[in-house]
Amino acid sequence: MLVISRKSVEHLRAAIFIRDLKAKSDYEAIRKMLDSLGGYPQVKDLESLATAVFERQETDPPLFPGGIAFPHARTDSVSALVMVFATCKEAIPFGNTRVRLIFLIGVPKHAGAEYLEIISFLAKHVRGERTLDRLMEATDLSSFLAAFAEPNG
Amino acid sequence: MDNAEEELQKRRLSPLFRRLLKIKVWLVDRFRLSERQITLIWAALVGFLGACASESFRKASSLLHYAATGSDSGIILSFEHLPWWQRLAVPAVGGLLAGLTLWLGSRLFSSVRQKTTTDYMEAIVVGSGNISVRASIVKSLSALFSISTGTSIGREGPLVQLSSLVASLVARMRNFPIPQRRHLVACGAAAGIASAYNAPIAASFFVAEIILGTVVVESLGPIILASVVAAFTSQLLHGAEPLYKSPGFNLHTQWEMIPLSCVGIVLGFVAPAYLRLLRSAERLFSKIDIAVPLKLALGGAIVGLLAIFNPAVCGNGQGLLRSLFHQGWFWDEILAILLLKLIATATAFGSGVVGGVFTPTLFIGAAIGMLYGQAILYIAPGLRSDPAMYGLVGMGAFIAATTGAPLMGILMAFELTLDYALAPFLMVNCVVAYYCSSIFERRFMYGESLERKGAAFFNQQLAEVNIQDLVRVNPITLPKNATFARIAETFVQHRFQHIYITDKENRLLGAVSLHDVKTFLDRPELETVVIAADIMNEDFPRVSPRQGMGEALHKFSEANSERLPVVDDLSSQRLIGSISKTDIILHLAGDQKR
Numbered sequence: 001m002l003v004i005s006r007k008s009v010e011h012l013r014a015a016i017f018i019r020d021l022k023a024k025s026d027y028e029a030i031r032k033m034l035d036s037l038g039g040y041p042q043v044k045d046l047e048s049l050a051t052a053v054f055e056r057q058e059t060d061p062p063l064f065p066g067g068i069a070f071p072h073a074r075t076d077s078v079s080a081l082v083m084v085f086a087t088c089k090e091a092i093p094f095g096n097t098r099v100r101l102i103f104l105i106g107v108p109k110h111a112g113a114e115y116l117e118i119i120s121f122l123a124k125h126v127r128g129e130r131t132l133d134r135l136m137e138a139t140d141l142s143s144f145l146a147a148f149a150e151p152n153g
Numbered sequence: 154m155d156n157a158e159e160e161l162q163k164r165r166l167s168p169l170f171r172r173l174l175k176i177k178v179w180l181v182d183r184f185r186l187s188e189r190q191i192t193l194i195w196a197a198l199v200g201f202l203g204a205c206a207s208e209s210f211r212k213a214s215s216l217l218h219y220a221a222t223g224s225d226s227g228i229i230l231s232f233e234h235l236p237w238w239q240r241l242a243v244p245a246v247g248g249l250l251a252g253l254t255l256w257l258g259s260r261l262f263s264s265v266r267q268k269t270t271t272d273y274m275e276a277i278v279v280g281s282g283n284i285s286v287r288a289s290i291v292k293s294l295s296a297l298f299s300i301s302t303g304t305s306i307g308r309e310g311p312l313v314q315l316s317s318l319v320a321s322l323v324a325r326m327r328n329f330p331i332p333q334r335r336h337l338v339a340c341g342a343a344a345g346i347a348s349a350y351n352a353p354i355a356a357s358f359f360v361a362e363i364i365l366g367t368v369v370v371e372s373l374g375p376i377i378l379a380s381v382v383a384a385f386t387s388q389l390l391h392g393a394e395p396l397y398k399s400p401g402f403n404l405h406t407q408w409e410m411i412p413l414s415c416v417g418i419v420l421g422f423v424a425p426a427y428l429r430l431l432r433s434a435e436r437l438f439s440k441i442d443i444a445v446p447l448k449l450a451l452g453g454a455i456v457g458l459l460a461i462f463n464p465a466v467c468g469n470g471q472g473l474l475r476s477l478f479h480q481g482w483f484w485d486e487i488l489a490i491l492l493l494k495l496i497a498t499a500t501a502f503g504s505g506v507v508g509g510v511f512t513p514t515l516f517i518g519a520a521i522g523m524l525y526g527q528a529i530l531y532i533a534p535g536l537r538s539d540p541a542m543y544g545l546v547g548m549g550a551f552i553a554a555t556t557g558a559p560l561m562g563i564l565m566a567f568e569l570t571l572d573y574a575l576a577p578f579l580m581v582n583c584v585v586a587y588y589c590s591s592i593f594e595r596r597f598m599y600g601e602s603l604e605r606k607g608a609a610f611f612n613q614q615l616a617e618v619n620i621q622d623l624v625r626v627n628p629i630t631l632p633k634n635a636t637f638a639r640i641a642e643t644f645v646q647h648r649f650q651h652i653y654i655t656d657k658e659n660r661l662l663g664a665v666s667l668h669d670v671k672t673f674l675d676r677p678e679l680e681t682v683v684i685a686a687d688i689m690n691e692d693f694p695r696v697s698p699r700q701g702m703g704e705a706l707h708k709f710s711e712a713n714s715e716r717l718p719v720v721d722d723l724s725s726q727r728l729i730g731s732i733s734k735t736d737i738i739l740h741l742a743g744d745q746k747r
Contacts, residue, residue: 060634062682070682112688116673123678 004121011118012148015083016040017141021102026057026094030071033084033104040082042106048077049106063097068126070119072105074112081114082106085144087136101126101135121148168677170642175675177645178667191648192333192735196340196375199323200382203316203344207383208390210293210315214308217301221247228303228468232460240464241457247302248453251295251506252446258291259445282334284321289314296507299449303467304456305497306508309349313509316345316383331622332736336372339365343376344383351387351396353380355565362558363599397474399545399572405537410578412529412536416522416543417550417582421589423521424554428594430495431510434503445505452504456497466493469508470516474548477519478541484527491520510598514555515548515569522547545570546578553583554590557597562587620705621698623737624719624730630655631685633662637673638680640665640688653718653728654689661720661728663689696732697722709734 016036023029034050037043052073056062062070084104091098103122107115125131125148138144215225221243224231232240262285296311320341324334339360347356357377365372404410438448459466465473473490476482482490498513526543529536549566553559562583567576590597630653631643643652644667651664665688673679694708695718708717716733720726 056686059686060636060684062684064678064682072687074687109691112669112690116670116679116683116688119682120673120676120679123682124676127678 004117005114008114008118008121011081011083011114012145013141015085015141017138017144018084018086019139021086021088021092022090023088023092026061026069026071026092026099027054029086029088029092029094029099029102030054030057030104033071033086033102036084037082037106042078042080042082044079045077049073049075052077053104053106061094063094063099064123064126066126066129066132067091067098067100068123068132069094069097069099069102070105070123071102072107072115072119074107074109074115076109078106078108080108081111081118083118085141087138087144101132170645171675171677174641174645178671178674192336192375193378195323195327195337196379197382199316199320199337199340200344200347200379201386202319202323203341203379204348204383204386206315206319207312207345207348208387210297210308210312213297214301217297221302227472229465229472232303232464232467235464237461240460241454244303244453244457244460244467245450246453247298247304248504248506249446249450250302251298251304251453252444252449254291254295254298255449255505255507256445258288258295262287262291282321282324282329282331282336282338284314284318284338286318286322289318292507299453299501299506299508300469302453303460304453304501304506304508305466305468305470305494305513306501306506307469307510307512307514308508309346309511310507310509312349313342313345316348317341320344320379328625330625330733330736336375339372340375340379343380347380347383348387350565350569351384351391351393352565352568353377353384355561355568356380356384358561358564359558362561363556363597395569395571396471397478397545397548397569399570399575400479400539400541402539402542402572402574406535409536409538412525412533412538413543413546413578414581414585416525416546416578417554417585418589419525420518420521420547420550420582421554421586422593424551424586424590425594427495427514427517427551428555428596428598430499431502434499435505436503438503438505448504449506452500452506455500459493459497463490463493465490466497469512470494471512474512474516474519477516477523477544481541482523484524487520487523487527491517491524494520511552514552514598518551518555519544519548521551542575545572545575546582549579550582550586554586555598557587557591559583559587619698620696620700620719620732623732624698625716625733625736626730628653628716628718628728628731630659630728631665632656633684633686633689635685636681637670637683637688640670640685641674641680644670644674649716651693651714651716652685653731654685655728659728660726661695661718662686663691664693664718665689666714693718695720695723695726698729705732705737709737 018033018036021029021032023032030053034046034053038046043049052075053071056073057071062072064070086102088100088102091100105118126135131147134147134150135144138147218228218231219225222231222235224234235243293311293315299306300308317338320337321334324337329337342364343356343360346359347353350356357373357380360376361373441448456466494513494516498510502510523540523544525547526538526540530538530540545566549562552565553562556562563579566579629643629647629649631639633654633656640652650667653664654662656662665685670688694712696705696708697720699722716731718728719730719732721729
């Protein structure tokens with residue numbers, strides 16, 4: 001099991017969870033997730049964050065086998081790492097890939113190591129079929145995070 | 154599996170590659186090879202190749218000597234068995250051939266200049282580290298004719314020239330930037346001296362003290378390594394015996410320390426006169442308006458004339474030195490050969506023979522030291538002095554006083570004799586001789602060849618050397634969408650600590666640091682999710698060729714990196730190469746001499 005730092009655990013606990021996100025496109029899905037960050041104290045400029053995330057999507061959309069997307073950006077429009085998790089009962093098209101689980105991450109430029117740690121942690125755990133199923137079944141952030149604590153399968 | 158997943162699988166690293174990557178990161182972390190360490194490897198190679206080049210010259214010289222005299226003995230023995238006319242003719246014809254080689258060479262190749270026999274010094278101190286192949290071959294061939302036929306000139310000149318040439322070629326083949334090229338040529342020069350005298354420590358300090366004018370660890374380390382490798386290579390071929398083995402000395406009374414500590418004073422005052430003699434001979438020959446081949450033939454003929462009376466005058470003086478220390482010469486014999494050797498060396502040097510005066514100078518110092526020892530024995534017989542001991546100390550003191558390099562003098566005389574009992578006397582006398590010589594003389598033996606280039610040349614070089622000269626082109630770059638797998642692969646394939654990220658127009662966007670990502674390199678889950686744009690440092694310091702050396706150093710202190718990217722200018726940010734901290738340090742170390 002991958003061990004992560006206390007700071008990363010705090011970031012995970014502070015994340016926003018959206019159950020059963022509905023959207024017709026990747027743009028719409030990401031936009032909805034970004035909007036959920038409105039008023040979030042760590043977000044200094046939501047529009048700049050959105051621009052950075054969409055730019056990153058255009059460069060090379062970060063997708064993972066099993067229908068998982070990691071839209072993210074390193075930008076100074078956030079003062080600390082922010083995350084929004086979303087499950088989608090109806091898969092959303094991200095290009096050719098049908099996505100069921102989305103992890104949106106905003107990282108300040110200076111927090112490169114934190115970013116790699118978090119993304120590595122998430123990506124490693126979602127590889128397991130059982131973890132993926134448990135994440136999809138989560139009803140709130142606690143049950144979502146609890147899925148990571150259980151053994152992979 | 155859908156198309157996207159197949160694509161992702163393709164972009165992943167194999168488990169074996171990941172394991173290799175982990176090992177490499179571990180190795181890099183613990184045994185990080187910086188530019189300096191890589192230079193050491195090249196220095197060792199240059200040391201070996203330099204010794205091979207020196208050995209080839211020695212062999213060629215022996216063959217030609219046999220062809221000229223019909224004897225494979227040493228120069229002096231060969232000349233002793235020659236009839237008088239041949240003693241005259243052999244050096245004269247040798248001089249003629251040496252001169253013809255130079256004359257033809259200068260006709261065919263503009264890079265061949267007759268007078269300068271120390272190209273390697275210019276290449277190290279003021280040049281680009283490039284030594285002309287044609288000029289080196291022409292000069293070495295010319296030196297081969299002179300040395301093999303008995304001219305009183307040292308063969309360390311061509312040995313060092315060839316060894317430096319090999320180093321310069323290696324540096325050019327590897328496309329090293331100017332400072333590193335110059336540094337490698339310095340290693341080559343040291344290797345040449347080390348193999349010529351079996352004296353690796355002195356060779357290192359010869360280059361550091363005389364050529365570089367600085368003893369900076371940064372530059373000295375590779376020079377030492379090249380010298381040691383060259384000396385070991387020569388020892389494999391010729392044995393590890395010192396060149397002039399000391400007969401072994403004991404002070405019969407502690408009072409002898411007083412006269413023994415004063416050899417340096419005598420030699421320190423004689424050295425300026427010797428240097429002026431060499432310069433006067435040079436001026437005298439320059440006034441003789443005849444073609445170069447005839448001038449060298451005349452120089453050879455004068456040595457030949459002296460050889461009719463005393464064949465010991467021929468050659469560089471190496472055999473003579475051995476005989477001097479071991480065969481108990483009388484003072485009048487020493488005085489006679491000293492005077493003849495002075496004339497022969499000044500003639501050879503003045504006529505423009507390609508070669509060195511290092512060994513002849515060692516002999517002259519030893520002979521004066523022995524005469525001084527004889528005088529002490531005569532004045533104070535109770536001391537029971539051994540003149541050979543004074544000769545050995547005099548040898549070191551005279552070389553220190555004429556080259557202006559006391560440290561090298563101490564080490565050279567010590568390594569040539571390997572007699573530890575001499576060491577304290579060498580230390581005192583070399584330093585004293587240098588200080589005494591400095592009262593009358595500021596232009597020492599090798600500094601002169603550089604001074605000839607003139608202050609304007611130095612200033613011009615100094616003004617011309619800028620960041621542009623130190624740039625290494627074609628740095629390792631990746632696009633901003635390069636996957637983490639590709640970044641990891643690139644770090645495995647290259648030893649750099651940073652990969653520069655550029656756009657399609659080759660504009661620098663930032664740099665990915667191995668330090669930042671090394672703990673994540675073995676995480677397969679990141680290979681397709683993370684790209685260069687996610688982890689690059691966009692504010693990574695960079696320099697432009699328009700900036701000064703001071704600004705570049707300041708940027709290095711900001712970046713904590715061995716190398717920095719160089720962009721054509723700070724507004725367009727187009728990447729043209731990279732510059733390394735080691736290159737700047739070597740460049741500055743080289744500049745101290747100026």
